[in-house]
Amino acid sequence: MKTLLEQAREGLITEAMKAVAKSERVSEKFIREGVAEGRIVILQRPGFSPLGIGKGLRTKVNANIGSSSDAVDEEKEIEKARVAEKYGAHTISDLSMGGNLAYLRVKILEATTVPVSSVPIYQALSECRSFEKMSLSKILKVLRRDVYQGISSIVIHPGFTLETLEKVRKRKRIMGIVSKGGSYTAMWMLTHRRENPFLEVFDEILDIAHSRDVVLSLGNTMRSGSVYDELDEPQMDELHMNTELAEKANERGVQVIIEGLGGHIPAGNIAPSVEKFNKITGQRPLYVAGPLPVDVAVGYDHIAACVGGALAAGAGADYLCYITPAEHLNLPTVEQVKEGVLACRIAAHIGDTVKYGLSEADRNIGLHRRKQDWEGQFFHALDGGEKGRQIRGETVMCKMCGRYCALKIMDQYLGG
DSSP: OOOHHHHHHTTOOOHHHHHHHHHHTSOHHHHHHHHHTTSEEEEOOTTSOOEEEETTSOOEEEEEEOOOSSOOOHHHHHHHHHHHHHTTOSEEEEOOOSSOHHHHHHHHHHHOOSOEEEOHHHHHHHHHOSTTTOOHHHHHHHHHHHHHHTOSEEEEOOSOOHHHHHHHHHHTOSSOOOOHHHHHHHHHHHHHTOSOHHHHTHHHHHHHHHHHTOEEEEOOTTOBSSTTSOSOHHHHHHHHHHHHHHHHHHHTTOOEEEEOSOBBOOHHHHHHHHHHHHHHHTSOOEEEEOOBSOSOOTTOHHHHHHHHHHHHHHHTOOEEEOOOTTTTTSOOOHHHHHHHHHHHHHHHHHHHHHHHOOOHHHHHHHHHHHTTOHHHHHHHSTTTTHHHHHHHTTOSSOTTTGGGOHHHHHHHHHTO
8 A cells, every 4th residue: 555645746636635735725746746755644544524624724633632641531531632633623633541441442532523732652561550660562552552553643752862861961951851751762761771662663663664554753862851951952852853854764765743832932042943843854744742831821821821822823833732721730630631722723823824924814803893793703702702702601792891892983983
């Protein structure tokens, strides 16, 4: 079976490419060329619409869900998946590490229609219960099982070595390695005194991904965990290594997303850093978690991430991972998942207005707002007007200004 990337390089325009072109309102040729050059990836899920991520396309939003080893409520995680999709997440990542993982994955797939991603080393560690017992063959077994189960994208952390870990140790960051998948990979290396396991079996991973045309997402282990942890040598080493691995994967016909520039980054550094990353990676799809431009927004990190995500998306990031109010504090509730998704969608929308110009939805809301047409405004709102209706209630007239409404007063002068 030839992958989408291989078919695109042969000049073929597949049904998936046509569907993405229609959804994104761009030409089929644009999609084919983007896929062929590695600037666009298409996440596929049997029976559902494909999703395009990359340069020239709308910024996409991912929602992380999943149980932890100490907090297991399987039905609640399934509900989080439903809510994430309902409020506009384009993809969902299942990061479950507790409970009946096989049951959870099946039910999350049954409850959703968007592409679902996984981080195989999470489940491998959960099943083995220790780094000592977690073998390389076990990691591959879980990875293969995820791919054959219908996962659209798998996340691995191959972009660092033992030498990179030593550089991190010597730099003494405020926050060392904050990536879960990256820290698990690092601990496996230190425990087994071996190099990065994903580098060791990278060719085999490519074979598995190729067999189902699954997108490979190269994780961002070295991202900063504090705004005082600057963009440093370990981060750049990982970016360059991930770029080399992406080139190798593309040569084998496997589509690749590069995760980078997530975590905590001062606001003024976000745009220039995105531009730098895009240049180094050859404009491959760039996925960022947040980023958070401040550390003081404890309990409100979804708002801080909306600011950072908007700056990143506007500068050229293609794919944002949401942050919830529970970030750094707890496993998010269903309501916090909703808040995180909507905040991230606002960030993506703002970024798209920077990249592509103002949207028709914003214009329509302005026109309806001028006429005080509440339902017209709600129709074009990101959440379908749910929050707006709750706030407005049953009031017929706006109570903010009452009889001294600025719109009505000036309409008398401007002629309505």
